[in-house]
Amino acid sequence: MKKVLVTGGTGLVGNALKTIVNEDSLEGEWIFVGTKDADLTDSNSTRALFDRVQPTHVVHLAAMVGGLFHNMNNNLDFLRKNLQINDNVLQNAYEHGCVKVISCLSTCIFPDKTSYPIDETMVHNGPPHPSNYGYSYSKRLIDVQNHAYHDKHGCMFTSVIPCNIFGPHDNFKQEVSHVIPGMINRMHQLIDENKGLPEDRKEFVVYGTGKPLRQFIYSLDLAKLIIWALVNYESVEPLILSVDEENEVTIFEAAEAVAKAFDFKGKLICDTSKADGQYKKTASNRKLRSLLPNFQFTAFEDAVKTSVKWYIENIDNVRK
Ligand code: NAP
Ligand code: GFB
Numbered sequence: 001m002k003k004v005l006v007t008g009g010t011g012l013v014g015n016a017l018k019t020i021v022n023e024d025s026l027e028g029e030w031i032f033v034g035t036k037d038a039d040l041t042d043s044n045s046t047r048a049l050f051d052r053v054q055p056t057h058v059v060h061l062a063a064m065v066g067g068l069f070h071n072m073n074n075n076l077d078f079l080r081k082n083l084q085i086n087d088n089v090l091q092n093a094y095e096h097g098c099v100k101v102i103s104c105l106s107t108c109i110f111p112d113k114t115s116y117p118i119d120e121t122m123v124h125n126g127p128p129h130p131s132n133y134g135y136s137y138s139k140r141l142i143d144v145q146n147h148a149y150h151d152k153h154g155c156m157f158t159s160v161i162p163c164n165i166f167g168p169h170d171n172f173k174q175e176v177s178h179v180i181p182g183m184i185n186r187m188h189q190l191i192d193e194n195k196g197l198p199e200d201r202k203e204f205v206v207y208g209t210g211k212p213l214r215q216f217i218y219s220l221d222l223a224k225l226i227i228w229a230l231v232n233y234e235s236v237e238p239l240i241l242s243v244d245e246e247n248e249v250t251i252f253e254a255a256e257a258v259a260k261a262f263d264f265k266g267k268l269i270c271d272t273s274k275a276d277g278q279y280k281k282t283a284s285n286r287k288l289r290s291l292l293p294n295f296q297f298t299a300f301e302d303a304v305k306t307s308v309k310w311y312i313e314n315i316d317n318v319r320k
Contacts, residue, residue, distance in 0.1 A: 109135070112278065184308055
């Protein structure tokens, strides 16, 4: 019987996986772990976790994760912590004879100077954007590690490359969050703290120019794709898990979707003193579509609406 260890099981993607696993009552035993179960930057703690769980499969999500501003100021930490976590998890997966490991990269790790759309062959074709080189190189090395374990020991260690993810159980903490949870948190606060102000007098600040382009995948859609890949994807080469290129939106359009979800009628103004980060990282999901042609992604506005609703309903227990 399959025993799937989900590292990073207490985060945005981990909780989405847990929701889908429970909803679809998937076969096998699924164990979702976070730092309190084992600090994966520590080799002894990681070994003790694998000794205890004895997994047959690993979905490796655990990482130091954050948005643009958190990355910009902490490249060394992102590099070191994620290198430690990844080496401990992959080496223990090998030593414990795991049948398969699926790790998570990100579309933000591709070369900054590149042609578009980006595809899976381009991971190592040049330096990443300077804002997140620490995270990017630690993630790129997972691909190198996967090939090394496969070449030496025949391990089926592979990776998926999601675009920007959002959804319930996201990290809404201002200083570390990604753009959508960051805007949800700030807009809720603006509305909450200005109840007496006429709606059209309220001004919400969108950081940066609002012009950068992003593809956003709803966490529950990603979870379904990861589960599909765990069962059906048998290649060491990475697989991009992203919405279609034409579903790319500007940051300003993402802000408008958050405003619509809150029924916010005030103004959206851009604070261009704040960094924009990468202008675009448009990724092709052609390879995914060739394997899974009929997958239906949740419409962006509907996913934002569901995420805002979840945030409001869980406000007392969210990471913020
Ligand atoms: P998240 O919500 O920040 O969750 C991170 C998870 O990793 C948590 O379960 C956390 O445990 C765990 N973790 C962090 N440091 C750990 C440590 N030292 N030891 C053990 N566990 C540790 O992150 P996420 O957004 O779900 O990201 C999941 C994966 O998707 C990551 O590999 C990330 O790089 C990738 N990804 C994310 C995005 C995005 O937009 N969010 C986009 C592309 C790829 P605690 O709960 O105990 O802290
Ligand atoms: O999700 P985000 O922080 O990271 O998005 P990236 C940053 C973009 O959103 C910038 C604008 O253009 C910001 O100026 N923005 C507007 C905001 N309002 C906000 C806000 O309230 N919070 C945040 N955070 N941004 C990350 C990588 O890039 O993508 C990570 O740095 C990671 O390594 C992640 O891979 C998926 O999409 O720019």
